[in-house]
Amino acid sequence: MNYDEAKAKLIEVIRNRLVDAGKDIPPLEDDTVLLDGSLSLDSLEIAVVVITMGEITHSDPFASGFIGFQTIGELARLYAN
Amino acid sequence: MQTSTEAHRPKATASPLDTVGNTDATAICQDGVRVTRSQLREWASTLAQLLSSRGKGRVAISSPRADRVAAAILAAHWANYEILLLRSNPSRDLCRAWGISGLIDENFRVEPMEGNYASEGFQVLLTTSGTTGEPKIARHTLTALLGRVRPRPRRYGPARWLLAFHPASFAGLQVLLTALTSRDELIAVSELSVIALKHAALDWLPTHLSATPTFWRSFLVAAGDALSKVPLSQLTLGGEVADQRTINHLRAAFPTSRIVHIYATTEAGAVFSVKDGLAGFPVQWLKTGVEGARLRITDGILEVQSPCAMTGYLAAGGKAFTDDGWLRTGDLVTILDDRVHFLGRADTVISVGGAKVTPEEVEHMLLQVPGVLDSRVFGLPSVITGSVVATEIVTEVSDHDGLRRAIIAHLRGRLEAHKIPRIVRFVPSIPVSQSGKKRRCDAVA
Numbered sequence: 024m025n026y027d028e029a030k031a032k033l034i035e036v037i038r039n040r041l042v043d044a045g046k047d048i049p050p051l052e053d054d055t056v057l058l059d060g061s062l063s064l065d066s067l068e069i070a071v072v073v074i075t076m077g078e079i080t081h082s083d084p085f086a087s088g089f090i091g092f093q094t095i096g097e098l099a100r101l102y103a104n
Numbered sequence: 105m106q107t108s109t110e111a112h113r114p115k116a117t118a119s120p121l122d123t124v125g126n127t128d129a130t131a132i133c134q135d136g137v138r139v140t141r142s143q144l145r146e147w148a149s150t151l152a153q154l155l156s157s158r159g160k161g162r163v164a165i166s167s168p169r170a171d172r173v174a175a176a177i178l179a180a181h182w183a184n185y186e187i188l189l190l191r192s193n194p195s196r197d198l199c200r201a202w203g204i205s206g207l208i209d210e211n212f213r214v215e216p217m218e219g220n221y222a223s224e225g226f227q228v229l230l231t232t233s234g235t236t237g238e239p240k241i242a243r244h245t246l247t248a249l250l251g252r253v254r255p256r257p258r259r260y261g262p263a264r265w266l267l268a269f270h271p272a273s274f275a276g277l278q279v280l281l282t283a284l285t286s287r288d289e290l291i292a293v294s295e296l297s298v299i300a301l302k303h304a305a306l307d308w309l310p311t312h313l314s315a316t317p318t319f320w321r322s323f324l325v326a327a328g329d330a331l332s333k334v335p336l337s338q339l340t341l342g343g344e345v346a347d348q349r350t351i352n353h354l355r356a357a358f359p360t361s362r363i364v365h366i367y368a369t370t371e372a373g374a375v376f377s378v379k380d381g382l383a384g385f386p387v388q389w390l391k392t393g394v395e396g397a398r399l400r401i402t403d404g405i406l407e408v409q410s411p412c413a414m415t416g417y418l419a420a421g422g423k424a425f426t427d428d429g430w431l432r433t434g435d436l437v438t439i440l441d442d443r444v445h446f447l448g449r450a451d452t453v454i455s456v457g458g459a460k461v462t463p464e465e466v467e468h469m470l471l472q473v474p475g476v477l478d479s480r481v482f483g484l485p486s487v488i489t490g491s492v493v494a495t496e497i498v499t500e501v502s503d504h505d506g507l508r509r510a511i512i513a514h515l516r517g518r519l520e521a522h523k524i525p526r527i528v529r530f531v532p533s534i535p536v537s538q539s540g541k542k543r544r545c546d547a548v549a
Contacts, residue, residue, distance in 0.1 A: 067456070093325055
């Protein structure tokens with residue numbers, strides 16, 4: 024999976040979580056910060072996004088522990104080959 | 105001559121709690137509003153008088169505000185009451201069952217309740233998750249609570265703590281008591297979200313912060329490089345397993361700060377702290393003990409004897425101690441390279457960011473939702489929060505999206521947010537073990 028595909032998947036996962044929670048969907052861009060309040064997702068929701076991405080992509084960039092990320096682009100890059 | 109409000113102020117320094125002081129220095133900055141030490145004493149003194157006029161007993165407070173909880177604890181101490189710290193208001197029935205004779209509100213009024221337990225002295229009672237949904241209550245003496253709380257040496261100058269735990273949690277209470285007895289400032293916010301705490305950290309620049317590894321990881325995601333603007337001299341990790349990767353990330357973000365992880369539970373109290381920057385703890389502590397506590401491993405589970413342990417559960421809380429007086433922590437451990445490492449829970453309890461979730465409690469609630477025939481609640485491993493609560497549902501309803509929404513709507517308000525399954529899947533049947541019990545291990549993702 025390349026970066027654009029990983030980003031598209033990630034944005035879809037985030038959008039679905041926001042729809043399920045009945046939240047507004049702001050523009051989702053590379054530099055959108057995941058946990059600064061603009062997305063109305065809490066850290067548990069970000070945890071779910073990461074679990075769901077692992078299931079969709081069959082890859083776990085966090086297999087040996089936590090890696091820092093802040094934006095949609097940074098998280099998507101972890102799933103890109 | 106003493107004025108009436110002086111009556112319950114201690115005449116001499118009888119306990120570390122009395123060192124709260126009587127000055128215009130800030131004790132707690134609550135939601136951006138400074139509360140001085142004398143203000144805190146004034147509140148506590150007035151409340152202590154009110155309590156004393158009602159005899160002796162057990163009161164409760166449920167408030168997310170550290171300033172209110174701190175004053176209530178001081179008042180209970182001065183009036184020789186037991187005080188139960190809660191996160192939500194209990195029903196009148198629970199108050200009766202728990203012997204609560206009064207509920208302290210945020211204006212320090214005491215609403216009478218029907219419990220009538222006559223306390224024998226000051227103790228602090230904290231809730232911990234029970235297996236049936238009703239919390240168990242652990243009782244702690246002041247001596248045990250302050251066991252690992254040492255006033256910081258003055259030569260380090262004033263510290264400013266940011267409270268990242270609920271003040272009614274064991275870890276929150278430790279931070280609160282440390283700041284109070286060291287005469288440090290405590291920055292507290294009622295809304296304990298990562299985002300609110302990030303703003304508080306950047307606005308108030310704390311020097312000390314104690315939080316769960318989940319919180320620290322979320323903090324790194326939320327604040328990124330901005331985190332390094334916070335002048336932390338000490339970072340403490342507690343409440344769940346501190347893994348090496350998280351410690352390393354914090355070390356990189358704060359190269360010169362002290363990084364400590366603490367092993368504490370509501371039942372065992374604060375048992376020990378690890379200061380060498382490595383996950384787990386040295387295996388020789390199993391022989392030598394540490395900080396007055398003894399440690400042993402039985403069937404892969406850590407057991408402790410700690411001077412800081414609770415005196416016991418409130419009635420019907422269950423048996424926590426072995427026959428030979430050791431407290432079974434329920435934490436699975438393994439020895440690797442001269443270190444004892446934590447593996448997770450031995451029971452079915454799911455740890456979400458250090459907060460315990462009992463699957464049976466959630467399953468019980470799920471079965472109340474029309475259309476849910478059976479359910480299995482389990483934890484899915486998460487690199488951020490340790491676990492996320494997930495559920496598998498058996499149903500004959502064909503509209504799965506509708507049922508999912510109905511489930512979440514039903515649980516919201518009945519369960520705390522971290523207990524509500526974030527992942528809901530529909531399955532034809534629930535796997536059972538040979539003994540007929542639901543399979544509890546994590547589903548393969």
